[in-house]
Amino acid sequence: MKDNIMPLGLVPAGKKVIVEDLMGGHTFRRKINEIGITHGKIIKVIKNDSEGAMIIALGEGRIALGRGMSHKILVKEVS
Amino acid sequence: MVTAEEKEAAKMIIALAGNPNSGKTTLFNSLTGSRQHVGNWPGVTVEKKEGQMIYQGETLKIIDLPGTYSLGAYSEDELVARNFLLEEKPDVVIDVVDATNLERNLYLTVQLLEMGANVVIALNMIDEAEGKKIKIDIEKLSNILGIPVIPTIATRNKGIDELIEKAVKTGNSKQKNQFKIDYGEDMEEQLQKLIKLIAEIPELEKYPQRWLALALMEGDERVEEILPKGVKTEKLLTQRNESVKQLENKIGEDAETIIIERRYGFAGGIAKETVTRRHDVEDRLSMSDKIDNIVTNRYLGIPIFLIVMWAVFQFTFTIGDPLIGYIELFFEWLGALMGEVITNETLNSLIVDGIIGGLGSVIVFIPPIFLLFFAISLLEDSGYMARAAYIMDRFMHTLGLHGKSFIPMLIGFGCNVPAIMATRTLDNKKDRLITILINPLMSCSARLPVYVLFAGALFGANQGLVIFSLYLLGIVLAIVMGVIFKKTLFKGETSYLIMELPPYRMPTVKSTLIHMWERGSSFVKKAGTIIFAAVILIWVLANLPVGVEYASEESLIGKLGNLIAPIFAPAGFGNWQAASALVFGLLAKEVIVGTLAVVYGAGEAELGSIISSYWTPLSAYAFMVMTLIYVPCVATIGAIKRETNSWGWTGFAVGYTLVLGWVMAVLVFQVGSLLGLG
Structure with a gap:
């Protein structure tokens, strides 16, 4: 799994990942960028119930992210 | 400005x-x-x-x-x-x-x-x-x-x-800041080209040149709007398109992404240089995370949320109800006192029935509204409100909306005016419009007095259940209409939740009170004046033409009621009293109670027994359904107009609720009659 790129929505709680790529349209990318999720950013998944919104940690901030959005963020696991 | x-x-x-x-x-x-x-x-x-x-x-x-x-x-x-x-x-x-x-x-x-x-x-x-x-x-x-x-x-x-x-x-100090981020050689080269062209346009002198150039590279349409028309602007825009293309060919990323990432990189760099933290702390779950593990738990989340909501309403009404009682007593006393002092009959009626009655009906409203806003401010300031939106996201998703839409719906139980104002937190325009359109179906506290009157008069021990069923009906209709609007008017729009969850904080009394005051007073100002004007208007219509008996069938109020009453015959309340009450309910729903008191010529205390002799449980239920759904009150219509900035959507909201209300009321009465419940 280690080197595999996967959508953020599939990452279980407790894991840390690095943002590899953002898919989707212009508005989506801008929105996600502005809240602080950019290429190369480290994200920790706090909560992921595999349906509904998930919670991620971005530094000290906690962000709730809808399922649709989380599938458009491609990440890679970091140890 | x-x-x-x-x-x-x-x-x-x-x-x-x-x-x-x-x-x-x-x-x-x-x-x-x-x-x-x-x-x-x-x-x-x-x-x-x-x-x-x-x-x-x-x-x-x-x-x-x-x-x-x-x-x-x-x-x-x-x-x-x-x-x-x-x-x-x-x-x-x-x-x-x-x-x-x-x-x-x-x-x-x-x-x-x-x-x-x-x-x-x-x-x-x-x-x-x-x-x-x-x-x-x-x-x-x-x-x-x-x-x-x-x-x-x-x-x-x-x-x-x-x-x-x-x-x-x-x-x-007259010094200008000299701040500058280096966007990399390729970008800087293009920026310089644009800055040169910007400097040639005198109308743009008052704007920072480098900022303009960056905004243009980002494809900021609003900035293009401030450019003056002319050859120089066209030259500038042509150069911009050229620059964006060159950059994309060279770096393989679009200019907007480069700029945003560079800015973030810069901000991140500063943070790295100035912030030190103990690393073992970073990986530990914070206090907030621990609370979240319970509060947003997939099984516990919704029960906890329901308990919180129950507590909010309990708080609002257990403290609010006695206060309402005192206020009512005070206005009764004031009315009686003025009644003795003023001997002129018309003047007496104007002051006692009109002004004091009118003021009373506004002020009675204040305790529950302020208490509700106090509770909501408390939830917001503590950080729980964002969690409520998170918890409700899954449910709201079935409506095609996301969790944030839930908060305005909740406030709608208090009053639709601030609820519609609260849709400002939604950044997707279509989500916002749907939330505004279905909001009036959330049964606001002004509709409660009508339910209390009718359910109390005709349903005896079951009145609580009857009132609860009306709230539920409102929610179900809101869901159904939400899905219909999403599927027909706003097809193909997916909305996403992205929302910061602030850490839990102990709310301070001061800020909670300030928030409560801001919302509460804006409600009183907006709704209060309308309700007051409505009561005066009713009084005038009930006294015209001159010499007519107060609020009789011959008064303007009675004539208006008679005119539209036949429309409501299939719903079981085709009498002029009900019809005129509904007309005035447009001004504010709890005015229905006051109007009924006037047209039946009864004080509010005797109204219940009069209602029970004129109405059947079935026609009363149909009437309550109508009250729940038909046309938002004037204050809400005003809020819808202000927030949608469109008479079209405002008219639509009024129209669909009117039709839906009538259809539902007729359905209740006709099906009920068929089942022999009449």
Whole structure:
């Protein structure tokens, strides 16, 4: 799994990942960028119930992210 | 926005900018205290808050800009903040930065500096940062950015004096900030080309050139709108298109992404250099996370949420009801007293039935509304409201909306006016419109007196169940209409939830009270005057034409009722009394009770027994269903018009609820009659 790129929505709680790529349209990318999720950013998944919104940690901030959005963020696991 | 006169009066204009949840509003409140004024920014529905403070004998004008993460042009909030900075050029901008989340907050700081603003940073919530073992090198931060940085704790008034001192000093200095981010050789080359062309357009002199060039490269359409028409602009835009293309060919990324990532990179770099933290702390779950594990748990989340909501309504009504009782007693006493003092019959009736009755019906409303807003402010300030939105997201998704839409729906149980105002937190226009359209179906507290009257008179022991069923019917209809609107009017739009979850905080009494007061008083001002006017209008119509018996069938009220009564015959209440009550219910739903009292010629105390002799349980239920659904009250219609900025959608909201209400009422009566319930 280690080197595999996967959508953020599939990452279980407790894991840390690095943002590899953002898919989707212009508005989506801008929105996600502005809240602080950019290429190369480290994200920790706090909560992921595999349906509904998930919670991620971005530094000290906690962000709730809808399922649709989380599938458009491609990440890679970091140890 | 700021008139010359005001500029004269205030020595200095200070704007507050900052991310949502950075404590900006708290700082604004502690700077201005009660000297503040809430209005709207012209042309948009964003709230404009301004206030004053006296510093060393001089008046400072403080403008609270909307909380934003950036100064792009993608939401009304951002646009308002940006236009104010560009067009009004405040003397100084206090940028409220959340010390626990420096990197993301600095993104906005960077944008402020790029716009050429004179910035002072209020490094807020420094106590929380310390609690989280985050250490910030303030001097270094100040040196890198070249601006003053003052640590503050807005909730405890710490650092405020120094902040204002530095802000005034910065505002007085004539120096311009020399801030600049290096966007890399390729980008800089293109930026220089654009800056050269911008310099040739005299109309653009008042805007910072580098900022304009960056905005153009980002594809900012709003900036293109401020460009004057002409050959030079066309040349500029052609060069821009050329530059974007060149850059994309060279780097393989679009210009907008490069700029945003560069800015973030810069902000991140500063954060890295100035923040030290203990690493073992980072990986540990914070207190907030631990609370979240319980509160947002997939099984416990919804039960906890329901308990919280139950507590909110319990709080509102157990404390509110006795207060309402006292207020009613007071107005009865006042009415009786005035009745004895004034002997002229018409004048007596005007004052007792009209004015005192009218005032009473407005003031009675105040306790539950303020208590509800108090509870809601408490939930918001503590951080729970964002969790409620998160918990409800899955459910709201089935409606095609997301969790944030849930909060306005909830407030709708109190009053639809502030609820519709609360849709401002939704950044997707279509989500917002659907939420506004279905909001009147949430049974507001003004409809409760009607249910209480009819259910109390005709359903005896089952009245609680009957009232509950009406609330439920409203929710179910809201869901159904939401799905229908989503599938027909707003096809193909997916909406996403992206929302910050602020850490849990102990709400302060002061800020909770201020929030309650802001919302409550704006409700009283907006709705109160309308309700009061309505009662006077009813009184006049009930007394015209001159000489007619008060509120009889021959009065204007009776004639109006008679005219439209046949429409309601299939719903089981085709009498003039019910019809005229519904007409006046348009002004405010609880006016229905007052109108019925007038047309049946009864005091509110005897009204119940009169109702039970004229109505059947079935016709009463149909009438309550109609009351629940038909046409939002005037104040709500006004709010819909203001927030949608469209008479078309306002008309649609009025029209669909009227039709839906009539259809449902007829359905209830006809099906009920068939089943032999009549």
